[in-house]
Amino acid sequence: MTDANTYTVSDRFEDRGDIARIRFTPKSGSKLPPFTAGAHIDIYLPDVDMWRQYSLCSDPAETGFYEIGVLKDPNSRGGSTAVHRLAVEGAEFKLDGPRNHFPLDETAARTVLLGGGIGVTPMIAMAKRLHALGKDFTLHYCTRSDAVTAFKDALDSSEFADKVVYHFDDQDADQRLDLARDLPAPASDTHLYVCGPQGFMDWVISTAESDGHARANVHREYFSADVDLSGDSFEVECAESGITVTIGPKDTIAKALAKEGIKIEVKCEEGVCGTCITDVLSGEIDHRDQFLTEEEREDGDQLCACCSRGKGKLVLDI
Ligand code: FES
Incomplete structure (x- = not known):
């Protein structure tokens, strides 16, 4: 080291x-x-x-x-x-x-942070920053019970304690997170940030977007994801080396190419960190990651080699 x-x-x-x-x-x-x-x-x-x-x-x-x-x-x-x-x-x-793949828009007039369990960690840094900037914000922190709520003592003694709202699963229904009540009205200068277990994130994101919050204002960070590697075999050609490999069901591009001596750096292996992003020259990509934005997916010129797949044949710029 x-x-x-x-x-x-x-x-x-x-x-x-x-x-x-x-x-x-x-x-x-x-x-x-x-x-x-x-x-x-x-x-x-x-x-x-x-x-x-x-x-x-x-x-x-x-x-x-x-x-x-x-x-x-x-x-x-x-x-x-x-x-x-x-x-x-x-x-x-x-x-x-x-x-930082989860940056805070510091120009927002109103910010709502939603952390589920250990997904609260980036929200704590955001709350500290927003407080330092004197911004209008609320941190909703959801856990199973008070007894498992890490950081609670620190948050309760912070200068922004009045901006933290706890929601415990073992309490009355009106104390739990109620998105109809707790999400702000959509506005171009209102931003939401969500991090937590996948089910929590899916629920918050789909509700916020169906309520009218612009997708670009609903910021998300997945700390882990269930990766679906199933699907038909497809071919990957590496333009620089000229090597072509077949990726079978359950295999990944990164692993298959590593066997041929072509190394793509991977870290999370779950499509959440972006380390394995690889440029694509041609072919139809079947994205399986949580990292790329909708716009980046639509561009069709990069993929996460640790989990994403292709249809037919992909040509990679490596
Ligand atoms: S290694 Fe993290 S997204 Fe592929």
């Missing part, structure tokens, strides 16, 4: 709901690269040979450390349990980033 991207775990707090809040500082003592609200970092986990993405929940004005919140999820592919096991104070990690 080079010192430039090596970070040390400087603090760790066990919060409610099996969530560890972990702070990283640069090992070299160099300046922390700045970030904007909504950004994430990539963390390499050598034990399981995985890169995992975690949204930053620290204040974008913070210059000493990055903070993330990690839910220990035994049903995940092993990333979160590895972080919980390995990220003890003093441990060193290779980090990449920060990068």
Whole structure:
């Protein structure tokens, strides 16, 4: 590991709901690269040979450390349990980033943040930024119960505590998130941000869009996704090398090309981080990711090689 991207775990707090809040500082003592609200970092986990993405929940004005919140999820592919096991104070990690695919529109007149479970993490950085800017905003934070609501003590003692509304599944119906009541009226300068489990996101996004919120004003960040790799076989030709491979059902472009010695960098392998974006010269793409926007999909000139498929034959610019 080079010192430039090596970070040390400087603090760790066990919060409610099996969530560890972990702070990283640069090992070299160099300046922390700045970030904007909504950004994430990539963390390499050598034990399981995985890169995992975690949204930053620290204040974008913070210059000493990055903070993330990690839910220990035994049903995940092993990333979160590895972080919980390995990220003890003093441990060193290779980090990449920060990068921001979920930027905050700081010009909005009204902003509504909707976080489901651990999906609240980027919303916390956004709330801090919006408060610093003196903006009109509300943070709706949905969890199963008060007892598993990480960050609650910090939010309750923050200067914007009056802007945080909790919704607990185990409480009365009128206390739970009610989109008919809690979403603002659509307006060109009103922006919504949503992050959480897929079902929560699908519900919020489809309701907001059917209520008349412009798609471009409903910002979303998927932290994991169920990837559907099913479908017919198709061919991929690599224009530079001239190699052509057949991608079978359940296989991926990235894995099939790796066997031929053509490496496409992958990180999340779930179509959410954008690391594996590859240019497409021709062919019909069957997008399976959550990363590209509708407009980018319509352009038809790039795909996520970790999960997306093709119909017939695709020619890639690699
Ligand atoms: S590796 Fe993350 S989108 Fe493909």
